[in-house]
Amino acid sequence: MKYKQRKKALILLADGTIFYGKSIGKEGTAFGEVCFNTGTTGYQEIFTDPSYFGQLMVTTNAHIGNYGTKEDEVESDTIKIAGLICKNFSFEYSRPSADMSLEDFFEKHDTLAIADVDTRALVSYIREKGAMNAVISTEVERLEELKAELAEVPSMEGLELASKVSTKEPYFVGDENAKYRIAALDIGIKKNILRNLAKRDAYIKVFPYNSKFSELEAFNPDGYFLSNGPGDPEPLAEAQEVAKEIIKRNKPLFGICLGHQVIALANGISTYKMHNGHRGINHPVKNLITGKGEITSQNHGFAINRKETETHPDVEITHLHLNDDTVAGIRLKNKNCFSVQYHPEASPGPNDSVYLFDEFIENLSKN
């Protein structure tokens, strides 16, 4: 531990409720929507997942940091969560292959983290009241100002965040001479999705969030991919337009999470903000085509409207979330397009659903 004096810190929720803890190092203030992840492992992948941009993450696992961090276990190049709220923060780590402590990792990425919080009480509270904005701060004496500043933070509903995390310039992943070419729209893409595509003999060109279909098409791809990402899918008009153009031409298309929501919106199915999202690594999903169950990695706060999906003439539900019967996957009838609300690439999480990458690769041959 570098900081002998860990500062008192608070978590102020939008409804005025306050929880207390202590900073782990960096002092200051961070705003965001408070959400919780129930994963017992995989904190580094979670903290660097661009889908979490703008969110204050409460980890329900009692210990965070005990296996340190490792350079190649990131899902993007920086920490993307707005701040961390946890119970026991481990300043020591015991994994021989780790190259940094979590304390140093937060310092390197200049992100606020507070520990010694009664996370069980906090999560019970959010579960009951629903997701809401919050501020975490070591400036505990500025309570009234923090309240006023928090009131100005925009709600996650209606918020476009993909532009904040997307690449500015296109880039390539994989072997140029690979069998398949894939055009991927980066609305917050995780590295492990790219790894999963590249290792299936694909060469991928990754495009900024606001690219036009014609730009993606110019790469002459065998298929298209719409990534995961942060924020509300509804304002992502450009991405929805790209999806419509791909679907119109019946080109192979695969969407994950935010990409799945964009595909639904492109088909006229609405999305809604959930009371609390699904964030963890043990969410049960049923594949309605095979009848098999999958334990999945999930991270979303919005979902697509189930009734509109069921009654849509061109869309079929392929996967259901077994905890609450929300739509977990769809495919378009008579089109080469499917998508899932969860994370088949895992990182972190079980690999039950990686078969979806194989199915997409098979679809590329049907181009």
Ligand SMILES: NC(=O)CC[C@H](N)C(=O)O
């Ligand atoms: N993982 C994701 O792509 C998340 C999608 C979207 N931001 C949501 O919260 O529902």
